[in-house]
Amino acid sequence: MLFSILYNLCFQLSAATMWSLFAVDMKYALEEHEQHRLCKSSAYMNLHFKVKWLYTNYVKDVPPYKGSVPEYPSWFEPFVMQWLNENDDVSLEYLHGAFNRDKKDGFQKSSEHALFSNSVVDVFTQLTQCFDVVSKLECPDPEIWKRYMKRFAKTIVKVLIAYADIVKKEFPEHLKEERIACILMNNIQQLRVQLEKMFESMGGDRLEQDAANILNELQQTLNGSLDELAHQFACSLEPRITASVKELSDLLSAIKGGGHTIGAAQPPGAVAAEADEVLRPLMDLLDGSLSLYAQSCEKTVLKRLLKELWKIVMRILEKTVVLPPMTDKTMMFKSLTDNAKNLAANTKIEDMSRLFKNHMTGKQDVKNALSGVMDISKDFEKNLSPKQCAVLEVALDTIKQYFHAGGNGLKKAFLDKSPELQSLRYALSLYTQTTDTLIKTFVTTQINEDSIDGQEGSVGEVSIQVDLFTHPGTGEHKVTVKVVAANDLKWNVPSGMFRPFVEVNLIGPNLSDKKRKHATKSKSNNWSPKYNETFHFMIGNEEQLDCYELHICVKDYCFAREDRLVGVAVMQLKDIVEKGSCACWLSLGKRIQMDETGWTILRILSQRTNDEVAKEFVKLKSDIRQENPLA
Structure with missing residues (x-):
C-alpha cells in the first residue's frame, strides 16, 4: 500500500515536472510557428490532438493542474x-x-x-x-x-x-x-x-x-x-391566373338581372349555383396546380406558395373583375378628336352619341368620335350590377374556403385580414352603396382634387370668400359664397366673344332636395373680370360640414351651345370649419385630379342614368378643359 502511494506521488511529480518543461518548450515553439507558419494547418491540428491526448491522460488530474x-x-x-x-x-x-x-x-x-x-x-x-x-x-x-x-x-x-x-x-x-x-x-x-x-x-x-x-x-x-x-x-403563374380570371369575368358579365337597384335581394340557391359556374375556370386551374404543389412541396413551402397565390388571385380579381382599368384613367375623352373633345367635355355621358349625331358633320370626325365613345362605353359596361356583386361575394367565400382547405391550408384569420381581400371587398362594397354615400366617400377621400398638373400648369385664378354658419338649435348649416373676381384667365378665342362666368356647385350627401348650383353673370371680353356676387347654400343636419366641398368652375358662356370650361378649382369645407370663414385666391386647373377610389366612384355613378344627382356629379367631375375651343 505504502509502495503504491509512493509510486503515485512520484508519478504525479514526474508528470507535473515533465508537463511544465514540455509546456515551456511547446509554447515558445508555437509562438515562433505563429509568426512563420512553417507547417500546414492540418499538421498543427494533428499536433493539437496529440497534446490534448497527453494532457488528458497524464496531466489533467495531477496537482497543481487538477481542476484548473x-x-x-x-x-x-x-x-x-x-x-x-x-x-x-x-x-x-x-x-x-x-x-x-x-x-x-x-x-x-x-x-x-x-x-x-x-x-x-x-x-x-x-x-x-x-x-x-x-x-x-x-x-x-x-x-x-x-x-x-x-x-x-x-x-x-x-x-x-x-x-x-x-x-x-x-x-x-x-x-x-x-x-x-x-x-x-x-x-x-x-x-x-x-x-x-x-x-x-x-x-x-x-x-x-x-x-x-x-x-x-x-x-x-x-x-x-x-x-x-x-x-x-x-x-410566374400570374399569366395563367389572369387568363382564368378573365374567363371568370366573362361568365360573370353574362349574368343578367338585378338591374341597378341597390341592395336587391337574390335567392341564395340561385346565387350559389351561379357563383360555382363563374368560378369554374379559376378552380380548374387551382385544382390542378395546388394538387401538384401539395405533393411536391414541403408543408412550409406550400403555405408560403398559398399565401402568394392568394394575394395574386385577390389582386387580379380586383383589377380584372371589380375595378377593370379604364381606357385612360387620366382623361376620359382622350381618344376623341379635338372637335369631338370640345363637345364631349361638356355633355352628359349617356347622351354623348346623340350629341355627336346632332353636331358633327365631318364623316371622319364622326367615325373617330364614335370610336372614342364606344371605348368609354365599354369601360362603363364593365361595372357590376347588384346581382353580379352578390354572385362575386359568394364566389369570394368559396375561394376563401378553398385556400383554408379545412384547416390544412391558410388560417382563416390570415385570409380575412389580408390587405388584398379587404381592398377587394371595399371596392366591391362601393357598388352597393347609395349615391349619397358614394359622394360622401369621394369628398372625404379625394384630398388632392385641386392639385395642378405640373405639365399643364394653372389657367388662371378666382377670388372667393366663404362663410359657414351652423344654427345652434336645429344644427342645420348655411354656406355663404361670395365670388369676388377672376384673374389672368388663359383662354384664346379665335373669333367671337369671350364671356366668362363663375359657377359654384355644392357637392356632398343629402342634397337632392337642395339648391346645389349658383352662377354669376357673365362679363364680356374680360380676362380679369370682377363679379362681387353672393350666393347661399343650405345644408341639413344629417352630416358634418367635413363631408362637403365647393366645386368652382370658370366657364365661357356660349349661346345655344354647351358652355365651355376654362378652369376648375375645389375647396373642401373641412379645411375652413375651424375658422368658420375664408377669403382666398384659388388656382384654376384644366381638370380635377382623382385617385383609383375617385375613378371607381365616378364609374359606378355613371351607370345610374335615372339619378339626377349622380348624373350631375359625374358631369362635374369628368369635365375637362379643351385647348382648341370651337368658334
Whole structure:
C-alpha cells in the first residue's frame, strides 16, 4: 500500500515536472510557428490532438493542474482559426461541386420520402464533418470555445448564403419545370431545418450569444430567400391566373338581372349555383396546380406558395373583375378628336352619341368620335350590377374556403385580414352603396382634387370668400359664397366673344332636395373680370360640414351651345370649419385630379342614368378643359 502511494506521488511529480518543461518548450515553439507558419494547418491540428491526448491522460488530474483550465488551447488557437478560415474555401468549393452534380442529375430527390435533393445533404455533410473536428478538440477553455463557435457560425453563414444565392440565380431557368422549382424551394427550407439542428448541436440556448445571433440572422435571411422564391414562382403563374380570371369575368358579365337597384335581394340557391359556374375556370386551374404543389412541396413551402397565390388571385380579381382599368384613367375623352373633345367635355355621358349625331358633320370626325365613345362605353359596361356583386361575394367565400382547405391550408384569420381581400371587398362594397354615400366617400377621400398638373400648369385664378354658419338649435348649416373676381384667365378665342362666368356647385350627401348650383353673370371680353356676387347654400343636419366641398368652375358662356370650361378649382369645407370663414385666391386647373377610389366612384355613378344627382356629379367631375375651343 505504502509502495503504491509512493509510486503515485512520484508519478504525479514526474508528470507535473515533465508537463511544465514540455509546456515551456511547446509554447515558445508555437509562438515562433505563429509568426512563420512553417507547417500546414492540418499538421498543427494533428499536433493539437496529440497534446490534448497527453494532457488528458497524464496531466489533467495531477496537482497543481487538477481542476484548473489548461493553457495549451491558447497555444493552438491561432492555428485552429487558420484551419477554420481555410475550411471556408474548402466548403464553398465542395458546395459548388455538389450543386453542379445535383443540377446535372436533374435535382433528383435524396431519398424516396424526401422532397429535397442531394446537394443539401452534401453541404451539411461537409459542415458537420468540420464541426466534428472542432468538437473533438474538446476545448476545456470556455472562452476559446466560444470564439471557435463564433468563427464556425460565420462559416455556416458563408456556405448557406452562397447556396441560397446559387438557387436564386438558377431559379428563373426552372420556373416552367414546376417539379424542379418545388425541389429548389424545398432545398432552401431544408437548409433552415438543418441549420436548426446544427444550432442545437453547437449548444442551442447555451451557445455563445454572438454566435447565436449570427445563426438567428442567417435563419431570417434564409426565410427571406424562401419568401422571395415563393413570390417569384407564384408570379410566374400570374399569366395563367389572369387568363382564368378573365374567363371568370366573362361568365360573370353574362349574368343578367338585378338591374341597378341597390341592395336587391337574390335567392341564395340561385346565387350559389351561379357563383360555382363563374368560378369554374379559376378552380380548374387551382385544382390542378395546388394538387401538384401539395405533393411536391414541403408543408412550409406550400403555405408560403398559398399565401402568394392568394394575394395574386385577390389582386387580379380586383383589377380584372371589380375595378377593370379604364381606357385612360387620366382623361376620359382622350381618344376623341379635338372637335369631338370640345363637345364631349361638356355633355352628359349617356347622351354623348346623340350629341355627336346632332353636331358633327365631318364623316371622319364622326367615325373617330364614335370610336372614342364606344371605348368609354365599354369601360362603363364593365361595372357590376347588384346581382353580379352578390354572385362575386359568394364566389369570394368559396375561394376563401378553398385556400383554408379545412384547416390544412391558410388560417382563416390570415385570409380575412389580408390587405388584398379587404381592398377587394371595399371596392366591391362601393357598388352597393347609395349615391349619397358614394359622394360622401369621394369628398372625404379625394384630398388632392385641386392639385395642378405640373405639365399643364394653372389657367388662371378666382377670388372667393366663404362663410359657414351652423344654427345652434336645429344644427342645420348655411354656406355663404361670395365670388369676388377672376384673374389672368388663359383662354384664346379665335373669333367671337369671350364671356366668362363663375359657377359654384355644392357637392356632398343629402342634397337632392337642395339648391346645389349658383352662377354669376357673365362679363364680356374680360380676362380679369370682377363679379362681387353672393350666393347661399343650405345644408341639413344629417352630416358634418367635413363631408362637403365647393366645386368652382370658370366657364365661357356660349349661346345655344354647351358652355365651355376654362378652369376648375375645389375647396373642401373641412379645411375652413375651424375658422368658420375664408377669403382666398384659388388656382384654376384644366381638370380635377382623382385617385383609383375617385375613378371607381365616378364609374359606378355613371351607370345610374335615372339619378339626377349622380348624373350631375359625374358631369362635374369628368369635365375637362379643351385647348382648341370651337368658334
